[in-house]
Amino acid sequence: MKIGVVTFPGTLDDRDAARAVVRGGGEAVALWHADADLRGVDAVVLPGGFSYGDYLRAGAIASIAPVMGPVVEAARGGMPVLGICNGFQVLCEAGLLPGALVRNDVRTFVCRDQRLRVEDASTAWTSAFETGQEIVVPLKNGEGGYNADERTLDELEGEGRVVFRYLGGNPNGSQRDIAGVRDASGRVVGLMPHPEHATEPGYGPTEHGGGASGDGTDGLGFFTSVLTALASA
Amino acid sequence: MGRVLVQVMPKPEILDPQGKAVSAALPRLGLEGFTDVRQGKRFELVVEGPVTPAVLAQARRAAEQLLANPVIEDVVSVADADAAVS
Numbered sequence: 056m057k058i059g060v061v062t063f064p065g066t067l068d069d070r071d072a073a074r075a076v077v078r079g080g081g082e083a084v085a086l087w088h089a090d091a092d093l094r095g096v097d098a099v100v101l102p103g104g105f106s107y108g109d110y111l112r113a114g115a116i117a118s119i120a121p122v123m124g125p126v127v128e129a130a131r132g133g134m135p136v137l138g139i140c141n142g143f144q145v146l147c148e149a150g151l152l153p154g155a156l157v158r159n160d161v162r163t164f165v166c167r168d169q170r171l172r173v174e175d176a177s178t179a180w181t182s183a184f185e186t187g188q189e190i191v192v193p194l195k196n197g198e199g200g201y202n203a204d205e206r207t208l209d210e211l212e213g214e215g216r217v218v219f220r221y222l223g224g225n226p227n228g229s230q231r232d233i234a235g236v237r238d239a240s241g242r243v244v245g246l247m248p249h250p251e252h253a254t255e256p257g258y259g260p261t262e263h264g265g266g267a268s269g270d271g272t273d274g275l276g277f278f279t280s281v282l283t284a285l286a287s288a
Numbered sequence: 289m290g291r292v293l294v295q296v297m298p299k300p301e302i303l304d305p306q307g308k309a310v311s312a313a314l315p316r317l318g319l320e321g322f323t324d325v326r327q328g329k330r331f332e333l334v335v336e337g338p339v340t341p342a343v344l345a346q347a348r349r350a351a352e353q354l355l356a357n358p359v360i361e362d363v364v365s366v367a368d369a370d371a372a373v374s
């Protein structure tokens with residue numbers, strides 16, 4: 056299965072995301088922001104970083120980059136898409152996910168091993184987990200405050216579309232401790248923390264006992280889940 | 289040459305950490321009495337000719353579709369820069 060990893064100018068975590076795809080058992084395909092098509096991939100990861108220098112708003116310029124036309128179209132057609140950190144911001148700006156990410160309420164960049172609760176293990180990217188399971192993956196952002204109006208938040212909660220919630224303290228002022236959400240289909244998922252940095256023993260989180268895996272590889276489940284979703288499609 | 293000014297502000301209910309940081313820094317300069325600061329953005333869109341109603345309409349579209357994110361920001365004004373100062 057081919058998983059595309061998009062690189063925008065200013066993307067930082069594309070190599071780690073591609074490596075995570077491979078560790079999960081997929082084939083990683085590099086996609087460039089100026090690409091007009093998706094090179095036949097079965098799913099797409101929008102990785103973290105500071106696309107276009109976070110100019111205007113984080114993810115705003117990237118959301119209308121040439122490659123995003125086919126990504127949005129494919130996502131609406133059911134292709135699994137995962138947005139991590141800046142990728143989450145891009146998905147919100149592109150209108151594939153509701154809400155927006157604003158500057159952390161603590162006014163600082165936050166970098167730490169973050170405990171999360173998986174609130175929905177039914178998505179294309181989380182089926183390897185159990186609903187309610189606690190995982191630990193790195194978090195690193197300056198603009199991770201998830202915001203949406205009350206009606207949207209109620210709707211997200213009512214439809215079970217909050218996929219991840221922060222545990223052990225809200226790091227950035229996200230409303231209702233929301234760390235990640237999904238679209239109505241459960242195939243488009245976005246989150247601020249970084250599962251791709253937690254896929255290899257010795258290179259992932261060491262705090263909180265290294266997470267559920269015990270060796271800092273809790274993020275691997277994202278990249279195995281999508282292969283399961285694609286195989287059963 | 290015409291110029292259109294577009295002003296964008298964070299919605300009142302959205303926390304503005306930049307404004308808060310500025311607000312907290314003012315007293316260090318002895319500037320007391322400002323109870324709050326909110327920080328927004330000002331864009332200047334330049335066109336070759338004069339700022340016609342059609343240009344303003346285009347600028348309004350630019351403001352709503354790209355310059356501001358309606359989830360967190362309001363477009364406060366879209367105006368001819370020269371008309372604004374006169």
